[in-house]
Amino acid sequence: MALTQADIDTLAKATIPAQKLLIDGTWREGRGGETEVLSPINGRILTTLSAASAADVAEATAAARRAFEDGRWSRMAPAGRKAVLHRLADLIDRHATELAVLGVRDNGTEISMALKAEPGSAAGTFRYYAEAIDKVYGEIAPTALNVLALIHREPVGVVAAIVPWNFPLMIGAWKIAPALATGNSVVLKPAETASLSLLRLAELALEAGVPPGVFNVVTGPGRVTGEALALSHDVDVMVFTGSGATGRRLLQYSAQSNLKRCYLELGGKSPNVVFADAPDLSAAAKAAANAIFRNAGQVCVAGSRLLVQASVHDQFVAELAAATRKLTPGNPLHLDTQVGAVNSLTQLEGNLGFVADATREGGEIVTGGTRALEETGGYYMDPTIVTGVRPEHRLYREEVFGPVLAVTPFEDEAEALRLANASDFGLAAGVWTASLSRAHRMIRGIRSGVVHVNTYGGSDITVPLSGMKQSGNGADKSLHALEKYTELKTAWIQL
Numbered sequence: 001m002a003l004t005q006a007d008i009d010t011l012a013k014a015t016i017p018a019q020k021l022l023i024d025g026t027w028r029e030g031r032g033g034e035t036e037v038l039s040p041i042n043g044r045i046l047t048t049l050s051a052a053s054a055a056d057v058a059e060a061t062a063a064a065r066r067a068f069e070d071g072r073w074s075r076m077a078p079a080g081r082k083a084v085l086h087r088l089a090d091l092i093d094r095h096a097t098e099l100a101v102l103g104v105r106d107n108g109t110e111i112s113m114a115l116k117a118e119p120g121s122a123a124g125t126f127r128y129y130a131e132a133i134d135k136v137y138g139e140i141a142p143t144a145l146n147v148l149a150l151i152h153r154e155p156v157g158v159v160a161a162i163v164p165w166n167f168p169l170m171i172g173a174w175k176i177a178p179a180l181a182t183g184n185s186v187v188l189k190p191a192e193t194a195s196l197s198l199l200r201l202a203e204l205a206l207e208a209g210v211p212p213g214v215f216n217v218v219t220g221p222g223r224v225t226g227e228a229l230a231l232s233h234d235v236d237v238m239v240f241t242g243s244g245a246t247g248r249r250l251l252q253y254s255a256q257s258n259l260k261r262c263y264l265e266l267g268g269k270s271p272n273v274v275f276a277d278a279p280d281l282s283a284a285a286k287a288a289a290n291a292i293f294r295n296a297g298q299v300c301v302a303g304s305r306l307l308v309q310a311s312v313h314d315q316f317v318a319e320l321a322a323a324t325r326k327l328t329p330g331n332p333l334h335l336d337t338q339v340g341a342v343n344s345l346t347q348l349e350g351n352l353g354f355v356a357d358a359t360r361e362g363g364e365i366v367t368g369g370t371r372a373l374e375e376t377g378g379y380y381m382d383p384t385i386v387t388g389v390r391p392e393h394r395l396y397r398e399e400v401f402g403p404v405l406a407v408t409p410f411e412d413e414a415e416a417l418r419l420a421n422a423s424d425f426g427l428a429a430g431v432w433t434a435s436l437s438r439a440h441r442m443i444r445g446i447r448s449g450v451v452h453v454n455t456y457g458g459s460d461i462t463v464p465l466s467g468m469k470q471s472g473n474g475a476d477k478s479l480h481a482l483e484k485y486t487e488l489k490t491a492w493i494q495l
């Protein structure tokens with residue numbers, strides 16, 4: 001039966017109980033006090049999170065370590081882990097609407113997008129790694145014939161995952177699913193403003209049969225709970241998606257503690273490059289708007305720098321502005337809303353600060369630039385286009401993580417490539433051209449983990465997401481992700 005607005009409204013009225021930590025298979029209060037969760041939809045208090053103190057984090061990592069060492073999961077046959085992860089995927093599907101609504105209530109993503117990108121994607125990710133795990137083989141090395149050298153792939157041990165608030169279930173699953181599939185234990189630290197759907201996922205994981213201690217969740221402030229986790233000597237691998245500032249800290253914590261491996265996905269300032277010979281400039285203009293404004297720009301691969309060939313710049317910006325004016329922000333729980341809420345007041349104020357700096361530096365606002373729907377008490381912003389942005393401007397260099405698009409003209413392909421690469425980031429890019437040769441030259445030339453051609457933002461679980469430059473290291477998604485959660489061991493046998 002098709003999902004109706006009434007179904008969503010009913011779920012959205014449910015009272016959310018005070019949340020707890022999941023440690024060693026039991027739900028308990030944290031000793032770091034409680035923090036309020038505010039609704040980005042109306043600014044009101046939704047519920048409270050329990051904050052895990054350093055002592056709670058130590059118990060969670062110790063539980064994960066015990067579970068790993070005694071083999072309750074790590075030494076289960078791959079087919080056994082596969083069956084459990086398939087059950088979890090089925091449970092996510094069964095509770096998809098509930099999970100999506102819960103997630104939107106604390107993170108603010110428009111529900112139409114959340115339904116696909118959150119439970120839909122998470123279930124698919126668990127299925128993908130469940131299916132992968134009994135198909136990944138070790139190797140026999142091509143040594144001399146008097147030796148047999150076997151290369152084993154082993155789970156690393158305890159994986160800590162610290163995740164952000166923009167797509168908690170999707171990004172969480174990208175890390176939890178391959179980590180669990182390969183036999184590791186996991187301690188998850190969700191973002192303060194997007195913990196609810198992941199805590200519900202943890203309940204479903206227990207119901208699916210993930211043994212106690214194998215999957216633990218500690219909520220709380222980054223500087224307390226996250227820091228304790230990152231400094232833990234019980235954590236072997238840290239996987240993270242979030243800001244560059246926190247990524248840098250995680251590398252320092254690793255150096256200060258046990259040299260745990262750190263895999264970081266740190267966002268971007270992704271160029272979307274439109275050449276005058278694009279096959280359909282109107283389609284490109286609509287796609288360029290969606291590439292930055294869906295989920296209020298809170299997308300790590302968002303096309304936040306639009307580079308347009310000067311000969312079509314004014315016409316393109318006019319079409320872009322027309323497409324953008326149709327993307328009005330609204331209540332993210334309404335099925336027809338295309339741009340939801342900004343996650344928090346801090347984030348909204350940061351977005352507006354970027355716009356103020358951009359105008360001071362000589363950029364020109366074409367649409368938006370202001371807070372919207374303030375009377376609701378929620379955090380909304382009008383999709384904002386700024387033209388005349390130069391590489392030395394703050395809006396060109398720094399990630400906003402909000403609905404603000406920087407537009408810059410270029411003359412020719414060489415300048416387009418130079419401008420595209422004039423960034424410390426290297427996560428994603430788009431190129432619009434009818435020339436196959438030009439498209440391939442740009443794909444080769446742009447330093448980013450993905451280059452979209454004549455589209456923007458397409459992806460699925462079969463391809464890696466990995467940042468170049470200061471966008472990070474290591475891959476989420478695809479079989480390549482398994483490398484982060486396993487290590488190689490050689491057995492050298494003299495025959």
Ligand code: ADP
Pocket residue numbers: 162163164165189190191192220221222223225226227230241242243244245246247249
């Ligand atoms: P964003 O800008 O996406 O909020 P953050 O890097 O601040 O990015 O947050 C991403 C995640 O990192 C969140 O779960 C947050 O709690 C956590 N975090 C923030 N600061 C720290 C820290 N010092 N140590 C560990 N985790 C942190």
